[in-house]
Amino acid sequence: MTPGVSVLAEVAALPVAAVNWHSFFFVLFAALACGFAVAVVAADNVVRMALYLVLSLGATAGLFFLAGAEFVGAMQLMIYVGGTLVLLVFGVMLTAQEPLVSIKGSGRDRVLAGIVGAALLAVLLQAAFSVRVWREPAAGVVSDPAATPIGMSLVGVRVDEPPAGGPVAAKRPGYLLPFEIVSVHLLVVLVGAAYLARAKRRKTPRAIEVAASVEPPAAVAEHAAIGRSRSAGGSVLTGGRS
Amino acid sequence: MADFLINTVGLPGWLAWTVTAVVAAALILNVIAGGALVFIWAERKIAGRIQDRLGPTRTGGKFGWLQSLADGIKLLAKEDLMPDGADGMLFRLAPYVSFCASFCAFIALPFAFDFVGQRMNVGVFFVIAVLGLEVFGVILAGYASASKWSLFGAMREAAQVVSYEVPLGMCVVVPVMLAGSMDLVTIAEKQAGWFTNWYLFHDPFTFVIFWVYVTCAVASVNRAPFDLAEAESELVAGFHTEYSGLRWSYFFMAEYGSMFLVSALAAILFMGGWNGPVPIATIVGLSEGTGDTANYFVRLLGMANLLGKATLGVLVMMWIRWTLPRLRIDQVMTTCLKYCTPLAAAMFLGAMLWQVVLPGGLMPRFGRPAGEVREGWLPGPGGGGAPRSLDAGKVAQVKS
Numbered sequence: 001m002t003p004g005v006s007v008l009a010e011v012a013a014l015p016v017a018a019v020n021w022h023s024f025f026f027v028l029f030a031a032l033a034c035g036f037a038v039a040v041v042a043a044d045n046v047v048r049m050a051l052y053l054v055l056s057l058g059a060t061a062g063l064f065f066l067a068g069a070e071f072v073g074a075m076q077l078m079i080y081v082g083g084t085l086v087l088l089v090f091g092v093m094l095t096a097q098e099p100l101v102s103i104k105g106s107g108r109d110r111v112l113a114g115i116v117g118a119a120l121l122a123v124l125l126q127a128a129f130s131v132r133v134w135r136e137p138a139a140g141v142v143s144d145p146a147a148t149p150i151g152m153s154l155v156g157v158r159v160d161e162p163p164a165g166g167p168v169a170a171k172r173p174g175y176l177l178p179f180e181i182v183s184v185h186l187l188v189v190l191v192g193a194a195y196l197a198r199a200k201r202r203k204t205p206r207a208i209e210v211a212a213s214v215e216p217p218a219a220v221a222e223h224a225a226i227g228r229s230r231s232a233g234g235s236v237l238t239g240g241r242s
Numbered sequence: 243m244a245d246f247l248i249n250t251v252g253l254p255g256w257l258a259w260t261v262t263a264v265v266a267a268a269l270i271l272n273v274i275a276g277g278a279l280v281f282i283w284a285e286r287k288i289a290g291r292i293q294d295r296l297g298p299t300r301t302g303g304k305f306g307w308l309q310s311l312a313d314g315i316k317l318l319a320k321e322d323l324m325p326d327g328a329d330g331m332l333f334r335l336a337p338y339v340s341f342c343a344s345f346c347a348f349i350a351l352p353f354a355f356d357f358v359g360q361r362m363n364v365g366v367f368f369v370i371a372v373l374g375l376e377v378f379g380v381i382l383a384g385y386a387s388a389s390k391w392s393l394f395g396a397m398r399e400a401a402q403v404v405s406y407e408v409p410l411g412m413c414v415v416v417p418v419m420l421a422g423s424m425d426l427v428t429i430a431e432k433q434a435g436w437f438t439n440w441y442l443f444h445d446p447f448t449f450v451i452f453w454v455y456v457t458c459a460v461a462s463v464n465r466a467p468f469d470l471a472e473a474e475s476e477l478v479a480g481f482h483t484e485y486s487g488l489r490w491s492y493f494f495m496a497e498y499g500s501m502f503l504v505s506a507l508a509a510i511l512f513m514g515g516w517n518g519p520v521p522i523a524t525i526v527g528l529s530e531g532t533g534d535t536a537n538y539f540v541r542l543l544g545m546a547n548l549l550g551k552a553t554l555g556v557l558v559m560m561w562i563r564w565t566l567p568r569l570r571i572d573q574v575m576t577t578c579l580k581y582c583t584p585l586a587a588a589m590f591l592g593a594m595l596w597q598v599v600l601p602g603g604l605m606p607r608f609g610r611p612a613g614e615v616r617e618g619w620l621p622g623p624g625g626g627g628a629p630r631s632l633d634a635g636k637v638a639q640v641k642s
Contacts, residue, residue, distance in 0.1 A: 071364045078371035089400045
């Protein structure tokens with residue numbers, strides 16, 4: 001036997017080979033996610049909180065990747081981690097000044113939050129461990145990380161459950177209706193956000209308008225009347241222009 | 243490679259996978275670091291030529307080859323400063339966050355058919371998602387520096403990157419739609435054959451949306467004319483004003499890494515990836531299945547193709563940077579929201595309609611790729627939808 005092969009055999013016999021690596025990484029990512037989640041609560045600087053939140057969410061994405069759900073993992077990165085980024089921007093904008101750099105709740109708040117959090121945790125833990133199916137290792141589940149079945153289901157074709165003998169699309173609506181409802185809902189939210197965030201029209205006439213309205217007094221009075229009469233739908237600005 | 247180690251060398255599974263992962267990570271790291279070294283030198287030479295001067299000429303012979311290396315040594319020797327009011331942990335962490343985001347995106351980037359760190363079913367999506375995280379380091383740097391210039395730069399960068407992700411995503415969706423898959427390997431393979439098979443020439447809409455993609459990509463990696471975050475004429479150096487030494491160079495490696503990444507992504511999505519304009523390998527009779535050695539050479543050739551295209555993209559970015567003046571922040575936002583986004587949306591609709599009316603594409607296609615049936619379109623023999631990919635096997639092996 002050559003020395004190289006004997007070394008290999010020794011390496012193969014190491015106890016590390018017996019470790020269930022899947023469980024190891026699961027525990028690692030889960031511990032990271034939980035640890036940073038606690039750090040979010042414990043920290044008192046908004047930006048550090050956001051950093052810990054991003055790390056916690058990133059570890060959760062790692063869990064998804066570990067489970068073979070690559071699409072959900074990438075979604076997690078895109079939506080939650082990316083969304084926290086925007087949160088962070090607002091955090092920086094609002095707290096870059098001195099008085100708001102540190103946020104500390106009062107003792108009473110902490111106790112209340114602790115009670116609520118513990119209650120929620122108890123409910124979730126109880127629920128998680130009471131479902132029999134979840135306690136046993138899943139058998140017969142094929143890990144298929146393809147995103148295509150998800151996309152096809154969203155447009156109404158269930159490729160994952162083809163009816164016996166028939167064409168794929170027959171009588172299986174998939175998730176088209178929920179998908180449409182959600183997208184319309186999101187559209188409404190977007191329009192609403194754009195409405196709320198738009199540049200507000202001024203209630204008082206601008207300087208340029210005042211200069212333009214140096215006219216005979218009658219015209220000014222008429223101008224003001226138009227402004228009042230249109231107060232419901234339009235504004236003084238549009239009234240003045242018409 | 244892991245299979246080779248397990249079967250031929252006889253390593254145990256866990257060690258084989260670890261070795262494979264370390265080798266892949268080291269290779270990717272070298273692509274980023276070595277690439278940055280070369281590109282910084284190229285940037286100086288190109289900037290010099292465009293401004294009618296010579297650029298570096300002395301360090302390392304006639305063309306100043308070793309200028310980047312000399313710069314690196316200088317950066318290593320520089321004093322590592324941190325402002326008094328800085329948030330120490332975040333200040334130290336920020337460059338690594340930026341670099342890690344850039345590095346992670348490379349994991350899913352295929353360099354040739356089988357040369358990919360981790361083949362992913364949602365490769366495009368993953369790359370875009372991770373690339374968007376690079377700005378996170380920039381925001382942390384801007385905040386932690388306790389400097390107004392840095393903060394302004396970081397805020398600009400955040401606004402810009404978050405805005406430009408919208409049109410960028412829309413541009414990326416078009417090749418995904420044409421290929422019927424988000425797998426980068428599949429997308430590139432669908433464009434195999436002559437250059438007329440490239441999605442760039444698929445129809446007029448994809449041709450237009452490629453240029454939208456280029457604009458958005460330049461903006462999303464924060465290069466001139468969109469480099470508002472480090473506008474040196476107004477903000478000293480923007481988000482990295484307070485950085486020096488090696489930490490500063492991490493930001494730069496991340497920037498050059500991202501430039502290379504978006505260029506490679508453009509090559510894969512629109513320009514056939516590792517498939518050259520002329521399928522030389524097929525013409526001389528080499529193809530998949532000719533033999534292991536032949537396969538390897540075909541893939542090396544493919545990698546050279548991809549690296550060439552990506553490098554070309556980076557050089558174009560440099561050309562743009564030293565040619566166009568910097569935009570104002572409102573102009574940057576206008577470009578994104580009023581031009582790029584509607585244009586991308588319209589082109590997306592157009593490409594979709596084209597796909598319905600004339601699915602064959604515009605150009606006559608030579609050497610049409612074989613895989614015309616879309617992934618998951620028909621139920622597989624086992625009742626499962628999509629064909630099993632490489633990853634399913636890998637996951638199973640890691641589990642066992």
